[in-house]
Amino acid sequence: MKIHTLILSVAVLLQVSMQAQTGNRNLFSKEVAAKLASLPLHCINNEWPNKTSHTSDSATDHVLLPHQLHPVFYGCFDWHSSVHGHWMLVKLLKTFPDMPDRDKIIAVLNNSFQLEKMKEEAAYFSKYKVASSWERTYGWAWLLKLDEELYTWNDPLGKQWYSSLQPLTQTIKELWTKYLPKQTYPNRTGVHPNTAFGLVFALDWANALNQPEFAALIKQRSKDYYLGNKHTPAYMEPDGTDFLSPSLEIADLMRRVLPKEEFLKWFNSFYTKEGIDNITKMPQVSDRTDYQIVHLDGLSLSRAWCMKGIAKSLPATHPYRKLFNAKAEEFLHHTLPHVTSGNYGGDHWLASFAVYAIFEDR
Template identity: 60%
Template structure:
């Protein structure tokens, strides 16, 4: 009976997407979404630490002992982008009724002691320097950027506390990038293009010219000669990224506009464009891997919106990407609230980022 109800909801959402207006990030929607990270940031279990144990001692440590700041929301990266989302909502949404609750939670997380311990994790244990590379690293830099660009007393305090961890992540990424021989083209966490998009945003904001050059050079080495990308094979069964759209989203930030348009014209064939425009089919929204496909709608939407902005008026993909992105958003937002903890611990962040695009 439950399965039938879920399928009915999905079918309803499909047709609703065709009729309803594109959702926007109103104060009401923002408050509803904010409750998801508020509820899970302090929830330690279930938990997927991804910690490589070095001894019997650290093999028995609780998640909160390994990561005193970012232990909740099932995994480290979801906690990080849950914090980013709460910062973003405080910063941009007026009339947020639970502002005091969000502020109190962030005050509890962003302490110098906790962030020092988070930074030390990456050097304290063997192979920990690869931990969360590069998906979690990318969200950490996005969180850092969000705080830095907010002229607010609390934000300044939280930003100062975060710096030991930010500096550690930057040190690791700048050391890793020259050694990365091949890109990761997966549709899940290790996707190289997604990580570089956020890293490039950070480098431009902070005017870190050398890091920006590293990113640009590596992006060109990986993707500049790519043509006729086989996006007609997307998605894999648990993707929350479109590998091809993540590449295009990165290259729009790397190449001059005219060069980017020429590159994009060669990158996609019609059969691939058709494939990445189809709504993902989610057969079981309560499956912790299958629910990734809800996130795929959000990431496709934000990539398409960003790409469309760079295209000249009259380009064949400009309106097509804008309208397809709206379709994805209208379909996916109701599904954020339709599953279980497999989606609850992370999807709200993706919804906020996509809606703001």
């Protein structure tokens, strides 16, 4: 299918679905899922263009190709996008077991979820001198989200793929467990190193897989970083390449960490009205062919999932509960037709954000 036809069909299907149905989960039909699945299906085994971010130890490993460095997650422009592309395909298979291209999706995932390949992926983190910090923590977070999705899938294929992923999963957990006690300060950026975003996914994984020690470490470090935060400068968001809201990611984490009454007290001190007014404005995306500017479409989607979750943790009478729910819907409805812009800068990753924004309801 030509890319402009794909863009049109996805946009039309999404608009029809939004007009005809209510509730975020109903934004997706089987047909829409199939259209969006075609994006990671195209890029998972597409090696170029590629942003490896590899730090070389010598001239020998400087010339290695992406698939030689990473036998599984070498496509979709970069490692983390390949990981959450895999997550999205698993999520859609779980949601629509009879979706079109099911056999094609299974073939692609079967090729990825091979034990020996995952052992090689895991070995990368210790094979090179500075690789232990590579993809910290955004890629780590999506890897645990993929693992969680497979763990919670009562399906023979899911169990098989989950088993194959374990060498890499355990490596990521060990790296994070070693890193958190020595991470003195959180990263408050709106892009990949954002600490709060990573800890949200890590905590969800720890809770789903009954990992109490890891969960306790995450909760304690989250309190260390954010419990005393007040009057966050959300009025300054976003930066020009943000796909995450620094303030909303923190709030989305703390609602998981604190009991509801404590969270409410914390939340009321965390935001100012000026900040709320600012983060509820629609981000302006001036050029979707620009690999960095298109990040702002991702910002709309991540704001939507954060606002949905935060709203659930606020009392029914709280003035921002209704506002956040309404703005989450607005961000979704505005951005979903743009999840594919016809440019690889958005096509290689935005569909994953769209799927997560729709189905995330913790």
